[in-house]
Amino acid sequence: MGLLTYVAKKLLIGIPVIFGVTIILFYIMYMLPGDPIKLLLAGERVTPAKIEELRRAWGLDQPIYIQYFYWLSHVIRGDLGVSIVTKEQVSSLISQRLPYTMMLMLISTLLSYSIGVTTGLLTALKRGTLVDSVISVAGVASYSIPGFWFGLMLMLVFGYYLKLLPISGYEGLHSLILPALSLALPSSAYVMRLTRAEMIEVLNEDYIRTAWAKGLNKKRVLLVHALRNAMIPVVVMFFLDVPWLIGGAVVIETLFALPGMGRLLYVSIIRQDYAVVQGIVLIITVLTVVFNTLGDIVVAVLDPRVRIEKGGGS
Amino acid sequence: MTLLIREKIKSLSSSEEFMLFLKHKRGLAGLIILSFMLFIALTADFIAPKKFDEVDPSSRLLPPSTTNVFGTDHLGRDVFSRIVYGARIALWVGLLVVLIEAGIGVPLGLIAGYYGGSIDKLISAITDMLWAFPPIILALAIVTILGPGLTNVVVAVSIVSWAPYTRIVRAKTQSIISREFITAARAVGESSLSIMFRYVLPNTLASVIVLATLTIPSAILYTTALSFLGFGAQPPTPDWGAMLNEGKDYIFKAPWCSVFPGLFITLTALSFNLLGDALRDVLDPKLRLG
Amino acid sequence: MTRVSEALLEVRDLHICYETSRGCVRAVDGVSLAIYEGETFCLVGETGCGKSTLALAIPRLLPPNARLLRGNILFKGIDLLRASESELQKIRGREIAMIFQNPMTSLNPVHTIGFQVAEVPLIHFRMSWKEALVAAVKQLGKVGIPDPDLRSKDYPHTFSGGMKQRSMIAMMTTCKPSLLIADEPTTALDVTIQAQILKLLYELKSEYGLTLLLITHNFGIVAEVCDRVGVMYAGKIVEVADVREIFENPQHPYTKGLIECVVARRKSKTRLNQIPGTPPSLLNPPSGCRFHPRCPYTTRKCLREEPQIIEVREGHLVACHNYDRIR
Numbered sequence: 001m002g003l004l005t006y007v008a009k010k011l012l013i014g015i016p017v018i019f020g021v022t023i024i025l026f027y028i029m030y031m032l033p034g035d036p037i038k039l040l041l042a043g044e045r046v047t048p049a050k051i052e053e054l055r056r057a058w059g060l061d062q063p064i065y066i067q068y069f070y071w072l073s074h075v076i077r078g079d080l081g082v083s084i085v086t087k088e089q090v091s092s093l094i095s096q097r098l099p100y101t102m103m104l105m106l107i108s109t110l111l112s113y114s115i116g117v118t119t120g121l122l123t124a125l126k127r128g129t130l131v132d133s134v135i136s137v138a139g140v141a142s143y144s145i146p147g148f149w150f151g152l153m154l155m156l157v158f159g160y161y162l163k164l165l166p167i168s169g170y171e172g173l174h175s176l177i178l179p180a181l182s183l184a185l186p187s188s189a190y191v192m193r194l195t196r197a198e199m200i201e202v203l204n205e206d207y208i209r210t211a212w213a214k215g216l217n218k219k220r221v222l223l224v225h226a227l228r229n230a231m232i233p234v235v236v237m238f239f240l241d242v243p244w245l246i247g248g249a250v251v252i253e254t255l256f257a258l259p260g261m262g263r264l265l266y267v268s269i270i271r272q273d274y275a276v277v278q279g280i281v282l283i284i285t286v287l288t289v290v291f292n293t294l295g296d297i298v299v300a301v302l303d304p305r306v307r308i309e310k311g312g313g314s
Numbered sequence: 315m316t317l318l319i320r321e322k323i324k325s326l327s328s329s330e331e332f333m334l335f336l337k338h339k340r341g342l343a344g345l346i347i348l349s350f351m352l353f354i355a356l357t358a359d360f361i362a363p364k365k366f367d368e369v370d371p372s373s374r375l376l377p378p379s380t381t382n383v384f385g386t387d388h389l390g391r392d393v394f395s396r397i398v399y400g401a402r403i404a405l406w407v408g409l410l411v412v413l414i415e416a417g418i419g420v421p422l423g424l425i426a427g428y429y430g431g432s433i434d435k436l437i438s439a440i441t442d443m444l445w446a447f448p449p450i451i452l453a454l455a456i457v458t459i460l461g462p463g464l465t466n467v468v469v470a471v472s473i474v475s476w477a478p479y480t481r482i483v484r485a486k487t488q489s490i491i492s493r494e495f496i497t498a499a500r501a502v503g504e505s506s507l508s509i510m511f512r513y514v515l516p517n518t519l520a521s522v523i524v525l526a527t528l529t530i531p532s533a534i535l536y537t538t539a540l541s542f543l544g545f546g547a548q549p550p551t552p553d554w555g556a557m558l559n560e561g562k563d564y565i566f567k568a569p570w571c572s573v574f575p576g577l578f579i580t581l582t583a584l585s586f587n588l589l590g591d592a593l594r595d596v597l598d599p600k601l602r603l604g
Numbered sequence: 605m606t607r608v609s610e611a612l613l614e615v616r617d618l619h620i621c622y623e624t625s626r627g628c629v630r631a632v633d634g635v636s637l638a639i640y641e642g643e644t645f646c647l648v649g650e651t652g653c654g655k656s657t658l659a660l661a662i663p664r665l666l667p668p669n670a671r672l673l674r675g676n677i678l679f680k681g682i683d684l685l686r687a688s689e690s691e692l693q694k695i696r697g698r699e700i701a702m703i704f705q706n707p708m709t710s711l712n713p714v715h716t717i718g719f720q721v722a723e724v725p726l727i728h729f730r731m732s733w734k735e736a737l738v739a740a741v742k743q744l745g746k747v748g749i750p751d752p753d754l755r756s757k758d759y760p761h762t763f764s765g766g767m768k769q770r771s772m773i774a775m776m777t778t779c780k781p782s783l784l785i786a787d788e789p790t791t792a793l794d795v796t797i798q799a800q801i802l803k804l805l806y807e808l809k810s811e812y813g814l815t816l817l818l819i820t821h822n823f824g825i826v827a828e829v830c831d832r833v834g835v836m837y838a839g840k841i842v843e844v845a846d847v848r849e850i851f852e853n854p855q856h857p858y859t860k861g862l863i864e865c866v867v868a869r870r871k872s873k874t875r876l877n878q879i880p881g882t883p884p885s886l887l888n889p890p891s892g893c894r895f896h897p898r899c900p901y902t903t904r905k906c907l908r909e910e911p912q913i914i915e916v917r918e919g920h921l922v923a924c925h926n927y928d929r930i931r
Contacts (some may be wrong), residue, residue, distance in 0.1 A: 021443070111885055123647065140587050143531075143587070145580045149558060153572075156566070207706070207710055213663060213665055213702045213776070214776075216693070244448045244449070246448050246451070250451065270544075277726070288447050288448070302844075
């Protein structure tokens, strides 16, 4: 099957998956403790009749599947509900914060992959040497370090002792440097490991020998033939990694007091502002499915062997 | 002549022996660090100068000294004692999480690999979907439902990360059942359950052990992250993540409250990673990047 | 079959070993050989005798753990073993080309066939991509790929084994090399395809006037295709002669044994002739003549002394103490 058919298939599967996950999501939210009505009233004294009236007004007396459809119909229109605490629209709360998280993610993935890929290639080409061993051990140590502790240490060194970079709040792009580093460190170590392993494996393949036999120079053999193959899993990893980094962003944003979506999630959980929690988790779910689907598509674009049904060949 | 000399030098730095020696050195280092952690965890009662919850308002935020090797925290508690008791928690939590993960993941992998077909598709789909989702968020959601506390964190983290076990066991099962002795067992009339337990499971054990060693670090890192956010161990439990949570407010006044817990988390995770890598090279080289 | 001027390729006293954890395995242990322009030279021997190593050494495509201990390989006045990397890159694919045993893994899965073939004239003739692709399509057609224009845009995994090997041949002959080394080009293919590939090689050889060095363990192929034959055993050359001569008058017991394996099959004897024993360890080879443990004509001298290469007749070389007693 061609590339387009493959892409179309993947996209089509993505949609029911999103729906399926929203159902699971909604159910989890439904299970969350705390009576939203009581929270809404926040301690006002009201008659039980009034409570029932409010419950009916909010549709909370309906069976769960009806509530789900109400909720879904609102979501499709972009209405994610209202924050119990601040009374603002959830969607506007999120959209204010999302850009900061996106910027943090962008910078940290840039850092992570540039460091990871270059060290991975370096150690692959210098396999078995001292450089390789030292860098590899540094890599293992890097993904053993808790990101939040690394962040704390960075705060200490750069924010306090050296007073070079801001450590709290958002004062501009440079506020994102330390947080991005905290996120990037463990991730880059995994990227390095994968790159190294893939490159080593590819360099041992017969087709690399064929490339040399054709009289191609080193640069061409490494770039056009070796790298082009070795990078496929790394690129895919990038797409699958992004949702995971969002998880890390929750902790890092909280630590560095950044006005991002991750910190909003944390704060909302503490304040039991479940409408917001729901909205954020929904966004994250959609992003997860989108990036995974993108990853599937990218594999097919980069690796022609993936595009055929099982049992290919002419 | 120079050709030969160059080749000789190259051979010295890239021969198989050199590589093997290095790998052993790393595994050995991991084992040593782990033994140290085990030691302090087991002998905590003896080597800790104070109880982990012994508050002393007059000795708040003291820097490391001969009386308090790692200093004191904001409640005057001895950091070293808390660290040492914290080792118990870390190791125990790591072990528990991995046991639960394997308890869920391994049987699922066995079933998926053995029966194949739509059961396999279903299990694989669920596993892949679960694994794609950021684990911290999901764990947060679960902890929010269940409430804070170390036990709930253990449950939450286990639920979100059994996928690698299912994947590995499934793959191994598929390769094992294609071999003749399975066909022979079936021909003799052995039940599927029996075959799975007597033949397939033992052959997956090596991979599972390696995987367990390599996933303990993630278990520790996730649980401490949740404790750091305040959802895990509650005070006065000396969980290393919780210590970081408390210590972060005094990061500039008393950095030792934050430096040591995190350092110990790192060392413990590192030891398991090094050990796991070495084990994998010995037992199952194909497990790379599983 | 007659020698044309001097040797195109000359191997002199080549010693190559592979580094392993147990020591250096001596894969090629003192090999000297001459290949003349325009001939088809077959290098024959059992698996592990060093023939592939010898073949790979010529364009210097040996794996990283291979060590060159001693020797020269002369090609058109250049010692290939001491040439610089840039000199070698000009020769590979252009003057000396090589096709390998396993076409399934020898092609890059992420580039189209057309791309991979076109790379050769692109680099060596400094063509533009357009021109190179045209040349590639033309060459693919020449090697027998149907619909070459269409198929050049396909990826290797859509090709059968035979077609993959043809593509490799196209790749390596686009520049009309002087020497084509074929390392067991048909071993991994079906029998029917084998004949086709050999025929293709023969045709190309005639048309381009190239010299063919064919590595094989199959004496049947030798009989069909070759002009001259060199037999290798345990890292050494044991016999070299014209193909007719070697079949009618083998002087080395090993050669004799190999031929009898083939001939016996053809005469449908009831028993298969075998050479008893197994090839020796190249880490710790037997003393004296390496073949002596398996040789029916062994004498005391064979255990002590390694036989030197002697010219028994014009163009017929053998390394055996007892060649005159072989019947």
